[in-house]
Amino acid sequence: MSSLYAETSPSDDLRFDFGGGSVEPGYIGVSAAEGYSQNTGYGFNTPENMRNVAASGLGEASDAVQFLAFGTKSTNTFNVDLPNGLYEVKVTLGNTARASVAAEGVYQIINMTGNSAKDKFQIPITDGQLNILVTEGKVGTAFTLSALKIRKLSDVPVTNRTIYIGGDSTVCNYYPLDSSAQAGWGQIFKDFVNGQTFQVRNMASGGQIARGFRNDGQLEAILKYIKPGDYFILQLGINDTNPKNTTTEAEFKEIMRDMVQQVKAKGATVVLSTPQGRATDFNAEGIHTSVNRWYRHSTVALAQEENVPLVDLNVLSSAYFTSIGREATIALYMPGDSLHPNRAGATELARIVAAELQRQGLDGFSVSE
Missing domain, CATH: 3.40.50.1110 (SGNH hydrolase)
Known part of the structure; x- marks a missing residue:
């Protein structure tokens, strides 16, 4: 299991800053070319289907990665090793007209619109890994991701009511x-x-x-x-x-x-x-x-x-x-x-x-x- 997320520190955030530009303090920088590794505990499953792109936001939203392969069942995911439990995931998109967020093979957020859009969701992790991607909101739109913040809410992998x-x-x-x-x-x-x-x-x-x-x-x-x-x-x-x-x-x-x-x-x-x-x-x-x-x-x-x-x-x-x-x-x-x-x-x-x-x-x- 990756040491990225210690079970003894449930209040700490994991922060990822995506793209080829500078990395914000407190964030882990992730370029489109960075494939998943057990040693790091994170990375893209198929980096050949990712691309670094510019974004018009500030800080961690100033650059992004684009998902060239997508769909809720796509294997072109960003993977993060996590101890089993319940997590809150905060998403910041890059430049996009309309895009949705999927994880674990299903939609999590529907139709985020506009550049640097932000939203969050709860997700139970039961297999030791988060698998997330940005996918269709509108066909023909660039599906981009600027940043993720991941926080553990509970050791019990069940969503709140x-x-x-x-x-x-x-x-x-x-x-x-x-x-x-x-x-x-x-x-x-x-x-x-x-x-x-x-x-x-x-x-x-x-x-x-x-x-x-x-x-x-x-x-x-x-x-x-x-x-x-x-x-x-x-x-x-x-x-x-x-x-x-x-x-x-x-x-x-x-x-x-x-x-x-x-x-x-x-x-x-x-x-x-x-x-x-x-x-x-x-x-x-x-x-x-x-x-x-x-x-x-x-x-x-x-x-x-x-x-x-x-x-x-x-x-x-x-x-x-x-x-x-x-x-x-x-x-x-x-x-x-x-x-x-x-x-x-x-x-x-x-x-x-x-x-x-x-x-x-x-x-x-x-x-x-």
Whole structure:
């Protein structure tokens, strides 16, 4: 076992600075040509598929490596020997329009956007090694990595209680996470969750449909780690109703049912959520209503049939929008966009979802009345 990470120092970070430039103090410099070695305990599995590239950030983000071979199952990984346990991994990308992070053969972070984007995830290590790479968010984009920080959280290789979230562009993360003008409610949800009880893993992605979420790797990642005591909140339907996606309402419902049943079989709690309507869904009397949008009726029926909690965000958000009026509602959405919430709008939606789960008696939520 590598001496890089001592089991007696669980609070210490391992820091890697990737690329061909200068190495920041406190970091281990790793060039694209550096293959994995048992002597060092780290390196690229197939360095011939890596390349040093420039990056526009500062410090450790001033250079990067590019993954020339990629995919969640790719062997073109950066490997780090680690004692078994639970770890937090902080990722800084290089210059890229949109990229995802995979480790241990599944997605860990979905669609990080913009140069020097930062995010983090928890991962249990059970085989003595972390295997991580940057992969598709958008085909044709350079998939780059500037830095990693790895911290051991526990000797027990099991994630903390987790709320996994699935959804589309009204739910997903936007970067920088703490300051983006546009936001999905899943990005803000952690602010209404007791952080001593849960971590939040937002696996939503823009443009997503039920079939894609199930078949293209996001559900796979959740099923790998989800366990009794965890939650999975699933909100889809907006893009499924787009004719280009050729998903009938009956097909949508059965794909959603399949996902519900697969997660229930893991012993976790599934929560179904209906999407909010458009900012402009006001009638002549000033009432906001969108109950016929986004295959809502099938989601409501499915929750009853599968006996899982339902957050009818469609109706709950409409009640809130009616209470504040048309102009205040429009101000919660991106300029000229009646579908996608801005940061303030996403915050209100996250608050509504968390408050409804708290009202239904689910534990771990901290919403002030």
